[in-house]
Amino acid sequence: MDRDFFRPSPHGPKSQPRKDAVRTRVIALRKRNFSVYDIRDELDRGGPGRLSVTAIQEVLRAEGFARRPNELPRFDPAVAAAAHGDPNIVYYHGYWELAPDEALLVEVTPPRCEYWNFQLNNHWMESLDYRYHRIAVNHHGATAEPDGSVRLVIAAEDPGVGNWLDTAGHRRGTMCLRWVGAAEHPDPTTRVVPLASLRAGAR
Secondary structure, three states, rough: OOOOOOOOOOOOOOHHHHHHHHHHHHHHHHHOOOOOOHHHHHHHHOOOOOOOHHHHHHHHHHHHHHEEEEEEEEHHHHHHHHHOOOEEEEEEEEEEEEOOOOOEEEEEEEOOOOEEEEEEOOOOOOEEOOOOOOOOOEEOOOOOOOOOOEEEEEOOOOOOOOEEEOOOOOOEEEEEEEEEOOOOOOOOEEEEEEHHHHHEEEE
16 A cells, blocks of 8 residues: 655745636736725635635735835834734845846845844745755854845855855745844845856855
């Protein structure tokens, strides 16, 4: 009897077919001022493609981040509080989109805090595959410069420099940085550079 219960999942980008299929419709309904509950009901009436309220919120949130690609602005504290977020955590959410020969640099000097971390996610704000790819870093694993600043490098291939985070076969997605228990909240800066320029600097 075959008991292959733990068959490994294939590597590479994952999709969300149900969300992908109705994404355009969700956005169109939102532009008509439908609430997330109205959108859910409208999808129910339209046949296959039902999404939960939480899934609809994820679609709309990711779409909002996508309006400012490759930036990492501070997430509205009022929105975080309304979602019962911890007031001791400050979030920065953004949307990344890169060509295979590009890298996104996120640069910041982390404040003194209990904990900080940065993570790459897919369009639906779900973690990329951390089992086979380095898609997150925190204050323990990051390599800092002598002045205390940190430069994170997001790219499809390893350029041979520190703090590289792997896009795991994805061309776009969301990202999140958070400070936990920090008295100060420095804003990160971002810029897109040619991947070759990083490789050249690593030689």
